[in-house]
Amino acid sequence: MEDSKLLQQTDDEMIDQAFKELLDSYLATKHRKKVEIITKAFNFAREAHKGVKRRSGEPYIMHPIAVARIVCEDIGLGSTSICAALLHDVVEDTDYTVEDIENLFNPKIAQIVDGLTKISGGIFGDRASAQAENFKKLLLTMSDDIRVILIKIADRLHNMRTLGSMLPTKQFKIAGETLYIYAPLANRLGLNKIKTELEDLSFKYEHPEEYLQIQKKLENTQMARVAVFEEFTSPIKAQLDKMGLRYQILARVKSPYSIWNKMQTKHISFNEIYDILAVRIIFTPKYPDDEINECFSIYASLSKIYKPHPERLRDWITHPKANGYQALHVTLMSNRGQWIEVQIRSERMNDVAEQGFAAHWKYKEGGGSEDEGELEKWLKTIKEILDDPQPDAIDFLDTIKLNLFASEIFVFTPKGEIKTMPQNCTALDFAFSIHTFLGSHCIGAKVNHKLVPLSHKLQSGDQVEILTSKSQFVQPSWINFATTAKAKAKILAILKREERTLQQRGEEEVADFFRSENLEYSSQNIKKLCRYHMLDSVEKLYSAVARKDIVLGESDKNVVLEKPSSQGWKKYITFGFRSNKSQKKEEDEEKPVAQTSDIDIKKVLHISTDDKNKNYVVADCCKPIPGDDVLGFIDDNNQVVIHKRQCPVATKLKSSFGNRLLAVEWESDQDLYFPVNLYIKGIDHIGLLNKITQVISQQLNVNIHKLTIESKDGIFEGRVQLLVHDVSDVKVLSTNLFKISEVKVVTRIENFDDKPEN
Structure with missing residues (x-):
């Protein structure tokens, strides 16, 4: 009894201290000091979660406090968001309702909590695409209040920080989902610091050995980097002092995940990565309206000290990134013969770089925010994609990710208006970005006054004029060179709509054929026609008939009536032509190499579940061998496919079918090759x-x-x-x-x- 009282007292002290630190952080900000409502939210959440513990053993209320602190310190939001963060699990985990939150606090806090509750329930559900469906909900709530997604990202960050207490299978799933969805989202919203931490934490749990190796190498090379930094920045400091600037110079070290990612994609070693160190200059402008000119003045001064790389000047000041990022990036040759990137930012630009749009949002009482240009456009694009929901949630995720990951270029309309587009976008993408009608009837484009095809890839600075024709319609081949989420979604939606119309017409023609030939119009007879024409679905038969690819006649009638002549002919076709799949299988069987599919994988796997009776196979996409970091995935045939953890296919599975993952490890066996x-x-x-x-x-x-x-x-x-x-x-x-x-x-x-x- 005494022990439990002592434990409760210790917990209470820990909770009080955590809340005090949150309040101290809030009071240090420039927000209006609404301490009373934050304290009320804390006390309410504390009481609601009383007696509940997390898997780690700490009181549950510590999680909402930690999320609220991230919202305050790392994202820079105010009292409404802090209250919503403190209350974000109350409706989902207790008997309280959204109406209770609205009555006790205010409609805005209730609306945000409601949004967070909608995207929280079922994320670890049994349905195969629960996570993908959940991501749809998450994006839908963004259009109501962007603070919902910001608090959700903060929630995910704290979950990642405490992921060590979860089971390995859950770790893979949550880490994969984080890397696939939440890190790109944080990046798109300008939360660079959070994006980097999410990537590093995912990397730490997915590839623990590689993570520790890179951390150790960074520690071992720290002294050498400090020496390079001091030597390189010494003349820069002297020049900035001479200019009379107030500034700070920081060393930016590449994150472990970024280093590992570069090692994987470029196939190089740690020692071959030359941009581990970068230099950041953050200055206070003498006159706020003149900060852009001061950035270029600093660049001009630096180029007198060190020779700049002519092709590596990145001007994100004149043309900010879509997430609001502004800075001038220059690459200079040091006295040691090493290229070093220097990032020049004002204090305001640095705040935006670290906290994204939240750094300059000023929410008015009663809701609403200042118009945020590119962000508004991005949210509008996502809303348009959501208006045409796709049946396959995995395709949906991939489509959205096209937007999340894309680097940006700047192109101009014929009237000189600037448009931000993803890198590698085509003229067709540009047409759809302006209007669906323009994209649907696009026949070509003029880029810099020269005629180009729809598939032409645009470059930064291009001036683009779209050419249209009323007789032009969306073509299936367009999907092959559309790259943006919006264009792909619109093309697929239009093609599906047209396909449905085609199938209806084809179905009527098939029914007419059966009537005219006095045949029974049954599903069994329709399937006979599908088999005869080697089609795997009734819908494909209807489409082919409507397109006149198949003209129904006497042979079709014979097939339905099962006349011997037609059966003989069908057998001849089946015998005479073999599929690519069977051909490939025969070719594979001719190879004398011991294929991994022939090996009893269970002999070299440590399986952490009761699924040892399943059939285990190695994935063809990444071909893991003992020693690779791997995971198991239960496929539709109920067999377990072993993938490398960093395999692109596995990444998609982790973010979309997390409940079908298995934690597996290799065991040593020197008998197998x-x-x-x-x-x-x-x-x-x-x-x-x-x-x-x-x-x-x-x-x-x-x-x-x-x-x-x-x-x-x-x-x-x-x-x-x-x-x-x-x-x-x-x-x-x-x-x-x-x-x-x-x-x-x-x-x-x-x-x-x-x-x-x-």
Whole structure:
């Protein structure tokens, strides 16, 4: 009894201290000091969650307090958002309703709590696409009040900070969903600091070993970076002092996730990444209206000290990013012969860079906000996509992500108006961005007064005029070169609408055929026609008939009546032509390599659930081998597919089918061999092939299954397929191949013919 009282007292002290720290943070801001309503919200939430503990063992109220603190400190929102953050789980987890919140507080707080409740329930539900459907709800609530998504991001950040107490399966799911959805959302809303932390925390749980390795390397190289920073910034400080500026110079170190991501995409080592250190200059402008000119004045002064890279000037001041980011990025050559990026920002620009739009939102009493240009456009685009809901929630997620991840370019209308578009967008995307009618009837475009096709990719600074015709309609091929979420969504919606009309017409024509031939119009007879024409659905049959791809006649009548002649002809077709799938299967069976699908994967897997009786197979998309960080996914055939955790397919599965994931790990087994492909590149030299084969076959006694080497202009490229036990074999191989002086690149590739990105 005494122990429980002591424990309760300790908990109360911890809660009181956490709330005091939240209030101190709030009082340090420039917001109006509405301490009374925040205290009321805290006391209400504390009472509502009384006696409830989190999985970590701490009182549940500590979570809402932590979320409110992130909302206040990291995002910069005021009392309404802090109250909503404190109350965000009350309606979902207790008997209180949204009406209770409205009566006790105010309609705005109740509306935000309601929005948070709608997107919270069922995120770990049983339905396959629960997370994707949930993401739709999340985006819908953004149009009501953007603070809903900001508080949700804060909620996700605290969940990620405390993810260690969750089961491994939940960790993979939540980390995958965070990397796939929430980090890009935070980035799009300008929350750079939060985006970076979400990425790093996801990386930490998905690839713990790699995370620790990079952290250790950053610690080991810290002293060297400090020396470079001091030497590089010393003359810069002297020049800024001479200009009479108030400023601070900070070192910006690349995040572990960004480093790892670059290592993966560029196939380089930690030591080959040269932009780990960047320099940030944050200054107080002498005159607020003159901050842009002062940025360029600082740049001009720096270019007198160090030589700037002519192609790496990034002017985000004149043309801010869609998330509000403004800065001048220049890359300078240091005295050590190293390129170093310098980011020049005013204090205001720095606030926007760290806190996004929240840094300059001023919410009026009774709701409403200042018009925020690009953000409003973005929200409007998402609302338009949501107006045409797609049946496949995974497709929906991919479509939205096109917008979230896109880098931006700036193009001009014929009247000189500037439009922000995603990088790699086409003339067709531009047409749909202006109006759906314009996109639907687009026949081409004039870019800088020259005629170009719809698929033409736009560049920053292009002036674009869209050409239309009333006789033009949306074509199925357009989906192949549309890149923006809006264009893809509109094209698919129009095509589906047209397809439905076509199917209705085809269905009527099929019914007419059955009537005219006195045949029974039944689903069984329709299926006979589908099999005869080798179509896998009734809808495809109706469409083909409406398009006149299939003209129903005597042979179709015979098929329905099951006459022998038609059966014989059908058998002949089936026998005479084999599908690509069966052909590929036969080709695969001819290969003498021990395929991973032939191996009993359960022998080398530690399975943390009771699903050991299922069939386990290795995913073809990423071909993991023992030692790779992996997870299991229960597919539609109830078999468990083993994917690498960083595999793009696995990333999509984590964010959309989280409830079907399994935590699995490799166990050592030196009896089994797995095929692996290596890509090798370097300086061509006589006897090089002999050196490579000696290292692999003689020194390491590894079986080479396939080897190709090509040489051009003194550079060789090679690919080798080997049979290994695990990842450690690959590391030993790579280390020893690097000892050959001519070899400059050794990297693992998924398929033998793949070529790594440069």
